[in-house]
Amino acid sequence: MVLSGCAIIVRGQPRGGPPPERQINLSNIRTGALARRAPQSQPDQKDTPDEPYAFQAREFLRKMLIGKEVCFTVEVKTALGREYGMVYLGRDTTGENIAESLVNEGLATVRREGIRGNNPDQARLCDLEDQAKASKKGMWTEGGGTNTIRDLKYIIENPRNFVDSMHQKPVNAVIEHVRDGSVVRALLLPDYYLVTVMLSGVKCPTFKREADGTESPEPFAAEAKFFTESRLLQRDVQIILESCPNQVILGTVLHPNGNITELLLKEGFARCVDWSMAVYTQGAEKLRAGEKSAKERKVRIWKDYVAPTANMDQKDRQFVAKVMQVVNADAVVVKLNSGEYKTIHLSSIRPPRIEGEKNKDKDKRFRPIYDIPYMFEAREFMRKKIIGKKVNVTVDYIRAATSSSETSTIPAFAERTCATVTIGGINIAEALVSKGFATVIRYRQDDDQRSSHYDELLAAEARAIKNGKGLHSKKEVPIHRVADISGETQKAKQFLPFLQRAGRSEAVVEYVFSGSRLKLYMPKETCLITFLLAGIECPRGSRNMPGGMQVAEPFSDEAMAFTKELVLQREVEVEVESMDKAGNFIGWLHIEGVNLSVALVENALSKVHFTAERSSYYKTLVSGEEASRLRKDKIWANYEEKKVEEVVHVMEEKERTANYRAVYVTEITDTMHFYTQDVETGTQLENLMETMRAEIAAQPPVEGSYAARRGDYCIANFSADGEWYARYQLSKIQSLLKPVSLSTSLPPQREIVPSTRLAVIPPAFSTRTLAAQATEYTFAYIQVPQDEDARADVVDSLVRDIQNTQCLLNVEHSGVTCPHVTLQFADSKDDVGLSLVKEGMVMVDVRKEKHLQKMVTEYLNGQESAKTARLNIWRYGDFRDDDADEFGYKLKK
Template identity: 85%
Template sequence: IYLNSTKSQQQPLKTLKEVLSGCAIIVRGQPRGGPPPERQINLSNIRAGALARRAAQGQPESKDTPDEPWAFQAREFLRKKLIGKEVCFTVEYKNMHREYGMVYLGKDTTGENIAESLVSEGLATVRREGFRGNNPEQARLCDLEDQSKASKKGLWSEGGGAQTIRNIKYTIENPRNFVDSLHQKPINAIIEHVRDGSVVRALLLPDYYLVTVMLSGVKCPTFKREADGTETPEPFAAEARFFTESRLLQRDVQIILESCPNQIILGTILHPNGNITELLLKEGFARCVDWSMAVYTQGAEKLRAAERSAKERKVRIWKDYVAPTANLDQKDRQFVAKVMQVVNADAMVVKLNSGEYKTIHLSSIRPPRNEGEEKNKDKDKRFRPLYDIPYMFEAREFLRKKLIGKKVRTTESHTNTPCVNQNEYLLSALVSKGLATVIRYRQDDDQRSSHYDELLAAEARAIKNGKGLHSKKEVPIHRVADISGETQKAKQFLPFLQRAGRSEAVVEYVFSGSRLKLYMPKETCLITFLLAGIECPRSSRNTPGGMQVAEPFSDEAMLFTKELVLQREVEVEVESMDKAGNFIGWLHIEGVNLSVALVENALSKVHFTAERSAYYKTLVAAEEGCRQRKEKIWANYEEKPVEEVVHLSEEKERVANYKPVYVTEITDTLHFYAQDVETGSQLESLMETMRAEIAAQPPVEGSYSPRRGDYCIAKFADGEWYRARVEKVESPAKVHVFYIDYGNREVVSSTRLAPIPPAFSTRTLPVQATEYTFAFIQVPQDEDARADVVDCVVRDIQNTQCLLNVEYSGATCPHVTIQFGDTKEDVGLGLVKEGLVMVDVRKEKHLQKMVTEYLNSQESAKSARLNIWRYGDFRADDADEFGYSR
């Protein structure tokens, strides 16, 4: 029915918004203060195939209808030609609220006639019913149709066009697997519908999946559906939808499908003109959302920056935004500190450069915790959350091994975020292992970690991989026996710990300078450990008679021990146990004996029980030096009256008590190992007896599983068995051992190791190789210069009997002078005379005679221009060459 038989005038210029089919389009005007008006125009006099339609939801009788042949190709022809372009049109007539007319590409009717283009390509048919011969436009359409039929184009081609019908897939059977299978690679797509600014309907090519995609990391204002079916837009919802429609609707794009939580597909839409996600944020049409930010693959910091820009400009949804006031001056927000203790997975104690201790809490993460934790704590006074709460111990251990004793750069705001360096954020690693979760903040809360998005991404990985707290497997249980103060249990453990020799441990707590709580990982127990051989100042404590005042320097001793060993991995030698069930022994950390270190720093005295230990001489020498200098606990020490020691005046200058030793090994650092000649026969006898027993009952090859710190026997290159200690286990084929009676080291296979027979343990005969280093000389740090010195010493004294005298103690071993067995010449002094080393000047009064002799020899070498003195005066650049300090 023609309501208006005459052609109307040309309509104002419009922009094509959407192609509904091959013969229907939607045009829109220019936006003025909001989304512009839209009109649907149907092309008159032609008909194109109908596109596929999905069955109506909730209507069982409704069914999916497929494409008609060439329908999608007609739609695509118009989409690619017209979308986003300016068109003009004329309305010829209206029928049932539909407008029919002619559409032209361009600014006026002289442009390309779209209906004619469709017909000429064989993508539409002409409506010949009601044909009027006096209508030139209808006549031209009929001529074009006849030409396309003759050319067999489109609809008129052979075969009927069945190959042009799409197989559209409206649902995905397993969307999560589908998204994962794409490996976050960009796939081509056409945006078919925009629900709101951040949710679109996309046709994935080439397989024709029609999916709903929500933009990762953002959320736009939405349209709320009321009970009566009407939609109420939130503020700026319509503007946000128009912003996305005008840029993406029916455009060719690429989509990165990033995740599929709860059947919702999250993705990022990439267009040649930009990333719509960032544009929405920058223009104030969207806000960042944490829950989906974790999967955004294009750089979450870009989204945060775009949102921040919109907030600063207070545009659209941020028009009422008020920025939070900073509570810290920017220049004071970063500092470098040393990690002294990891309290928990979200807190640690650090030491500032000023010496101040500070507890910092890690921002935006929550450590593992147990429901009803406080309730359980009230019921059980021995509650140990570190071991009882799943994954709390693993979280603490992860941070402890990575951070303890390390310097970290800490950024402080309302919370603190430590990181080891600029590229490795341990918090992300902690969260990605499922050992902590990320705190969720209110939408308007900006007080979060500067690496919050990295944490969210790490948590997403942990959830996806089922790590730690997100695992569906059975949680780990740590059955730790706390035998502190349990005398009966301690008695059961004592023989085992004594036989083990050096055992691995972690210092969990420091009660005082010499009293510690240790965690024994191999034995899975907690013990109280007292340092042997020393008498340390006692801290204040409650006694039956009241509070006992702390002894002088007790706090300094405790602080010294804390800084050296708290939460460090150490080795302990258990010797005995006291009446209260506390173990007594020696603690070593990186070659340092803690008892010796306390005495050297004048924070402890030597106890008479040390006389039977191998460390007695070292302890006495260290104590003597501190006593002479009147340091700390020796500050008020008074020497005996002069008249009582007149007859000892010569001895007071220097004790020369040379003993015969046999030098067995010399290291690259110019330390050497020597055996006491007096016990040499005992060692030989023990070796003969042990080898005879082994020959009679050979150990089963491969039956021994070495552990670090174990004493064992090892087969050397000469095919003989020797006593050894395991220092490191890389693999069964690479076990680092130290031959305790000779001082040399070797990497062997575990098949060359066996348990040490009890009759030949260190309790039967102590370790025979003792470590020493030369007194009064500086060892060059330059490798070549040091190698020359080592070669000279090896040539002179290795595998020979010499005379040795302890001069003073050192951090790791005694410093000694050593003489040739026949000529009694000082080996170290000879090195100085040859110009191979420099003199280490000591300030102790009783050593000044020796120091003077060494300095005179150094001057002689300098005058003769020997080796390092070949330039005459020893200049600063020479010091650099030979590795000496200036």
């Protein structure tokens, strides 16, 4: 360094670290003093300006000596340790004498006091000074050199405007001081601004000032400072002023030999800084590449560095997988080539979230995917982009499991595999952030567990903020009002006719409960429904039952995995045919021309159910099942085919069985199902009720102690006779009144009662201990009217004719929810269902089983007589059977 025109600092050759420094003052000459800033602790003092030609003398030496080898001799050493001598350019004293050169250029004066006549060096200086005077060089020119005094500016009033005015163009400068490896003091030319510049995008180890005023260097701080000093101190450079956050000027220093910022990173003297990398104009990827190189070589500050994926095999760090499910806006489930499923979290991004409990609607069940703003849009973006497709996965880090507290052993977050997921060269995380559907996580500077494309994520977020997209938009957030009618029987009933008439409807599979049970989102109707696949009988999985855990049937897990892989979160088409008593819709599901029911049967993961006989898919189902049986695959592995002779014999012998028994009809539902009790067990049931009432009388329920909840079974005290009846199921809660629906079958069957007249069932009579005393049935050979008014007329007729009366019952065939039966009046032996057909109140349900054809024919004859007489539903015209499926609807029209 050149301190002034007559003082320099030299260093020896570095060996194992920064070498010692030594200040040499030139003997026998004097140059002007450079400007000095007044101490900030003494505001009454003023800044000292340059003396004439002081800066020119300094510049003369700087350009001549900086970075060059010199030879020096020490002539005098003062008591304070200051050394005076002669300096020569080069390795020995034969080189150019620096003092003589200064004097010759008129930039220094000779100290003539105490001249010794026998000192040739000092005599030569005097001769050179006389020659300079004669030639009027330097300070000996006329005018005194006032024009050589700099207008040095120590303070910039508005640094931000000053930086913006530079338009990020290179500015000529001289580095005057190096504070540490990444902070320098620069003199900007030609206007002589003295500014402190922090290198954009990096940070070197620093010198910490202790309380006693001493400085303690961080590891490699001195080495980093020497690295920058030895290359930049008092060198001519160009500086790109890039930003000015919080009065700190950020910039990039460019030397003809290279960019010091990138060199510091490559040599392990600096680390990348996220907050300032965004303004680095030379390309942030170059900085990351330099840092990565230093980490891989484990040099300097990275000597103990261990990569987040260092312990992983290459095949585990980078692989191709198929996306099976989008868990939420930052995680996916993928299927590896080995068949294993793995959850992958997108590195360094955070999905939309709701701040605090105050924004949650406590009156309804909180559903994150629909209730958190932009969560649905984020999930849909990912679903449409990557579901069912192969993606490239590069694991960035493994986030260890964390506990909810220091004393808790329960993890708040399980271990997470965080990776960059790309498809077709597109980074999914970056695409999410750029659309405003996710934000970028900010890390501590020493946290290396982050995305390998972290800077691109930050840039994408900056663009989203600038353009006001998604989470950064100032518009009102989108609201998704999605009705969940799963298990809502009444809502499902209202929705059923619409879906039946719609034919094929678009849907998205939200969840797969089992191989044949799914939850669907209907976009046009904005509702969620539970959907059961028609025509098949799929193995059941394990589930909790009143009597304990039900064991899973063989291949139930395989069936569910098959369905998940084929349709989960895919766009499908559904045909709704009917619904069960729990409000679940039953029908056919198609995806890209594949019928899921058929696919399950063909893959030996399901059997054909007899209800498929009336379907147009029946032949395909049977054909697929036959092929699976022949392969003896999966559920057919232990199947033994009967001989043809035995099958023919059984078919010939099978006939309709007429085994009527006496029953008591206790209730008829709105869907034309009815409940009965066997007349033979009537006495036993009365005794059972008496026993229960006696136990209740001995230990009467405490009024108001029972908390009514919908779906619970309880006992109820009815106003008609003041007696306790069991068991009842709560069907609706209306403020303080609780309508209940009878589960067992002693009248009265239904009544609205106050909650104070409900109580817990005694343990001996609970649903787990005692089976239901009433059985549910529905009519065989007749169709339930779809129109509510037509169906209500039929129900009213049945209530009038058979409720609370004794009838004769015969089971004709099994059904999806309950057996299908025929009823006869006890006195006349007339068929109740056939009577409804003959009166024109219902249509015939044509069964195809051979042993039932006699009954079907009798019912069809009754229907023809009703048509001829134009009774009830047939009174408005000639209907063909295939036109009259929705006769209730046609009647209304």
